[in-house]
Amino acid sequence: MESPDGYKSKKPVKKGVIALIGAALVAVLFLVIFLPIYFTVIRPREQKSSNGSSAIINEPDSGSTENGPSPPVETSEAGSLRGGHGSTITKEDGSTFTYQNDFGGLWVEDPADPFNNDARPNSWTPPLNTSWQWGTDRIYGVNLGGLFVLEPFISPEIFQRYPGALDEFMLSEAMAADTANGGLEQILEEHYNTFITEEDIAEIAGAGLNWIRVPIGFWAVETWPGETFLERTSWRYFLRIVKWARKYGLRICLDLHALPGSQNAYNHSGRLNNVNFLEGPMGIANAERALYYLRVFTQFISQPQYLDIIQAIELVNEPLAGQIGFRPLNSFYIEAYQIIRGITGVGSGNGPYIILSDGLQAMASWEGLLPGADRVGMDGHPYFAFVDTPILDPISVPAEDGLAGGTWPRRACDAWGPTFATSRTNFGVTFGGEFSGAVNDCGLYLRGIHNPRSFHPQCPEYDAWETYNATMKEGIQSFITASFDAIGDFFFWTWKIGESIEGRVDIPLWSYKLGLEQGWIPRDPRESIGKCQRLGATFEPFQGPFSPAQTGGNPSATVAADYLLSNPWPPASINSINVPIEFLPRYTNTAPVITLPEPTYTGAPASATQGLDGWFNDNDTEGGIAEAVECTYPDRYIPDPDYAPIAPCPVVAGVPVPTPEVTPGPTIPEVEPGSTLDVESSTPEVTPAPVL
Ligand SMILES: *[C@@H]1O[C@H](CO)[C@@H](O)[C@H](O)[C@H]1NC(C)=O
Ligand SMILES: *[C@@H]1O[C@H](CO)[C@@H](O)[C@H](O)[C@H]1NC(C)=O
Ligand SMILES: *[C@@H]1O[C@H](CO)[C@@H](O)[C@H](O)[C@H]1NC(C)=O
Ligand SMILES: *[C@@H]1O[C@H](CO)[C@@H](O)[C@H](O)[C@H]1NC(C)=O
Ligand SMILES: *[C@@H]1O[C@H](CO)[C@@H](O)[C@H](O)[C@H]1NC(C)=O
Numbered sequence: 001m002e003s004p005d006g007y008k009s010k011k012p013v014k015k016g017v018i019a020l021i022g023a024a025l026v027a028v029l030f031l032v033i034f035l036p037i038y039f040t041v042i043r044p045r046e047q048k049s050s051n052g053s054s055a056i057i058n059e060p061d062s063g064s065t066e067n068g069p070s071p072p073v074e075t076s077e078a079g080s081l082r083g084g085h086g087s088t089i090t091k092e093d094g095s096t097f098t099y100q101n102d103f104g105g106l107w108v109e110d111p112a113d114p115f116n117n118d119a120r121p122n123s124w125t126p127p128l129n130t131s132w133q134w135g136t137d138r139i140y141g142v143n144l145g146g147l148f149v150l151e152p153f154i155s156p157e158i159f160q161r162y163p164g165a166l167d168e169f170m171l172s173e174a175m176a177a178d179t180a181n182g183g184l185e186q187i188l189e190e191h192y193n194t195f196i197t198e199e200d201i202a203e204i205a206g207a208g209l210n211w212i213r214v215p216i217g218f219w220a221v222e223t224w225p226g227e228t229f230l231e232r233t234s235w236r237y238f239l240r241i242v243k244w245a246r247k248y249g250l251r252i253c254l255d256l257h258a259l260p261g262s263q264n265a266y267n268h269s270g271r272l273n274n275v276n277f278l279e280g281p282m283g284i285a286n287a288e289r290a291l292y293y294l295r296v297f298t299q300f301i302s303q304p305q306y307l308d309i310i311q312a313i314e315l316v317n318e319p320l321a322g323q324i325g326f327r328p329l330n331s332f333y334i335e336a337y338q339i340i341r342g343i344t345g346v347g348s349g350n351g352p353y354i355i356l357s358d359g360l361q362a363m364a365s366w367e368g369l370l371p372g373a374d375r376v377g378m379d380g381h382p383y384f385a386f387v388d389t390p391i392l393d394p395i396s397v398p399a400e401d402g403l404a405g406g407t408w409p410r411r412a413c414d415a416w417g418p419t420f421a422t423s424r425t426n427f428g429v430t431f432g433g434e435f436s437g438a439v440n441d442c443g444l445y446l447r448g449i450h451n452p453r454s455f456h457p458q459c460p461e462y463d464a465w466e467t468y469n470a471t472m473k474e475g476i477q478s479f480i481t482a483s484f485d486a487i488g489d490f491f492f493w494t495w496k497i498g499e500s501i502e503g504r505v506d507i508p509l510w511s512y513k514l515g516l517e518q519g520w521i522p523r524d525p526r527e528s529i530g531k532c533q534r535l536g537a538t539f540e541p542f543q544g545p546f547s548p549a550q551t552g553g554n555p556s557a558t559v560a561a562d563y564l565l566s567n568p569w570p571p572a573s574i575n576s577i578n579v580p581i582e583f584l585p586r587y588t589n590t591a592p593v594i595t596l597p598e599p600t601y602t603g604a605p606a607s608a609t610q611g612l613d614g615w616f617n618d619n620d621t622e623g624g625i626a627e628a629v630e631c632t633y634p635d636r637y638i639p640d641p642d643y644a645p646i647a648p649c650p651v652v653a654g655v656p657v658p659t660p661e662v663t664p665g666p667t668i669p670e671v672e673p674g675s676t677l678d679v680e681s682s683t684p685e686v687t688p689a690p691v692l
Contacts (some may be wrong), residue, residue, distance in 0.1 A: 037528075050612055080110030084117070091198050101206040103524070109247050111603025115305045119249035121205035124526070128249055128308045131348075134429050134551045135544035136664070138489060140525040141211035141253075141436060142204060142512050144241065145494030147196050148216045148234040149257045153507050155498040158191060159449060166449045168258075169271040169637075172228040178216035188230045192237040194333045195498060198244050200513070204495060205248035207516055209670060210245045212250050213433055213491040214241060215257030215317060216268055219635045221293045221594055226636070227260075229270060239599045241270040246309050253312040253355060253491070254301060255433070256294065261286030261636050262361075263319040266447050271637055275320055278328040280576045280639035284584045287332055287570075290316065292625040295339050300342045300596040302351040302616040313340070314355035314433065315381060321359025328571040329359055330369060335569035337370060337559070346374040348552030351616075353429065355379050363423040363430065374549055374557035377429035382416045382487065384408075385438045385446070392454050395439060395475035404471045404477030408439050412479060413537035416486040424488070424542035428550035432487035436510045437520065438462075443507025465508035465518065476509065476520040484528035488542070578644045585633045585649055591626035616688045 104123030117128035146154025162174035219229035261276030344351020399405035515521030
């Protein structure tokens with residue numbers, strides 16, 4: 001693939017990059033020279049004098065475990081370093097910690113063979129070199145929320161430093177202006193570098209978990225003028241997460257969490273206020289950019305070196321289906337599916353699973369979408385925290401199984417067990433990509449900067465985690481355990497909540513890490529199996545198996561042509577526009593395509609990285625997205641209510657031009673949640689966008 005203006009060469013190499021490469025070189029030299037000496041000479045002497053420790057400790061001399069001297073880090077015949085519970089991990093900077101994993105996890109690192117997939121997080125999860133069996137293997141996952149897409153309640157301190165910033169857009173502006181502290185790049189890079197470390201990834205594996213969902217913003221690929229986000233830097237740190245996930249045996253769902261224009265107007269979409277994705281004057285153009293970035297991500301992660309780690313890509317997090325309407329979103333999902341499968345091909349081993357958000361509507365609303373499609377999954381986000389009328393039932397009273405929890409554990413089973421099981425039966429692969437341990441909206445900034453604290457009457461009790469008594473902890477744990485069981489394949493939101501400026505985690509029940517440390521998250525997530533049954537809940541769990549196409553078993557899986565024709569891209573109409581959809585501005589594909597850069601593999605022979613260029617399918621030679629010079633585009637984030645173009649721009653050959661209308665164009669009635677998505681067949685007026 002020619003990429004004359006590819007990502008790597010687009011910007012001059014910055015000082016930071018040079019420093020990073022320098023640090024990597026030092027790290028490799030350390031591994032090559034110092035490690036052998038360390039293990040043969042220094043290490044044995046230390047083991048005699050050190051004593052037990054059950055936590056991961058950061059000091060260079062913490063070595064052994066409660067069970068006696070730590071097992072040595074072994075060197076395999078092929079030369080990779082590997083170890084299990086109690087072994088010593090040496091980080092890039094040369095410092096060490098002890099790997100704690102009671103579940104039979106194996107970590108593997110081999111600078112000379114950077115794509116070694118032998119690692120596994122625990123004994124009941126297949127190593128990365130072995131296929132994941134959907135419907136048999138269970139996802140026990142967490143999100144790395146707030147790492148690459150910032151949220152006030154997850155990393156409050158950085159928002160508190162810049163009062164007035166409500167979302168990452170404003171925060172980025174404020175950081176850019178803060179040159180005294182190094183400006184945007186330095187300040188945000190410090191967050192990327194410290195918020196989730198190698199120990200976190202090791203702890204996730206050690207907690208009996210096996211997958212991570214990693215939210216990322218479109219700015220990991222590029223930003224356009226007027227978009228304040230830090231461009232591209234997060235991609236480098238994402239690659240570092242991938243490297244660690246490979247080392248500890250974790251699989252990844254890459255989640256496109258923030259799209260140009262914002263898909264839900266929430267602070268966690270990058271910019272608070274308006275939806276400009278599939279809605280409003282820029283609704284189609286912004287969606288075209290989203291499709292382009294999905295293409296760029298897919299090209300990278302479909303490379304064979306990444307396939308076994310990044311096994312799923314989520315097209316868009318929480319688009320507001322209720323406001324955007326099902327039909328436009330449906331068309332977007334179908335178009336993204338075609339673009340992605342056009343790149344990856346169809347069937348097992350060809351690219352990632354494609355995950356659709358339920359759009360914050362009932363998952364059942366999507367049954368029947370993409371019939372016959374290859375490896376498409378559904379993501380639902382069940383929360384009680386955001387209900388309109390607060391539920392005041394106490395949690396430190398007995399539940400049906402005799403443990404504390406009150407009505408909460410059973411409520412989770414009843415509300416979520418049936419819907420997730422039904423979605424598996426009627427739709428296919430389904431997971432809960434987000435949910436938390438909270439039964440209310442207490443805690444700092446959960447409702448955003450504007451509403452720092454909830455008025456829920458039980459907040460004093462729930463906020464004071466330092467003084468939770470044993471019954472309270474048991475009740476919360478019971479609710480969380482029941483949630484795991486009800487949802488089935490799950491990703492807790494989120495692994496870590498950062499401290500506020502006061503130096504305290506101020507929203508405890510959203511942090512898996514804190515819950516583990518404090519005892520309201522089960523040490524072994526498998527304790528959840530059968531919890532709903534023990535509570536007397538009666539829903540039928542999904543018995544499997546999935547149909548062959550749903551899990552890659554049909555190498556010629558196709559979606560019927562008439563179905564595609566009745567759901568054209570772009571959609572027949574979108575909400576909040578004054579003109580026929582054909583008049584909305586579009587982009588051209590005349591820009592040089594962006595290829596995401598590979599990391600630098602300093603210790604690897606050239607043969608190990610040959611052919612890796614960030615672009616899996618060279619048959620995809622389409623250009624990148626750009627504005628057409630002859631067109632003017634309205635604001636991408638602030639919809640102009642009076643915007644009323646009178647002709648298409650750019651003019652696309654073959655697209656019929658409708659007569660301009662003075663009155664507002666038709667809006668399509670929304671499909672009610674729960675109804676099926678059968679769309680009356682309409683004659684497509686627009687040629688579907690080219691499929692690769
Ligand atoms: C080792 O740790 C145990 C438990 O923490 C303690 O009882 C014991 O005295 C310690 N031994 C030494 C030699 O420090
Ligand atoms: C996969 O990794 C395991 C270790 O987790 C190893 O024993 C096995 O040989 C590997 N399999 C292949 C096919 O490389
Ligand atoms: C900010 O995001 C949180 C969830 O992350 C949400 O609860 C809150 O409503 C959002 N704030 C606004 C003003 O959208
Ligand atoms: C534990 O704490 C909860 C919440 O503050 C309280 O309602 C309950 O009475 C306490 N239970 C015990 C046994 O102290
Ligand atoms: C590219 O196209 C050629 C010719 O049609 C085909 O043989 C090859 O498999 C395609 N490559 C990929 C990665 O799809």
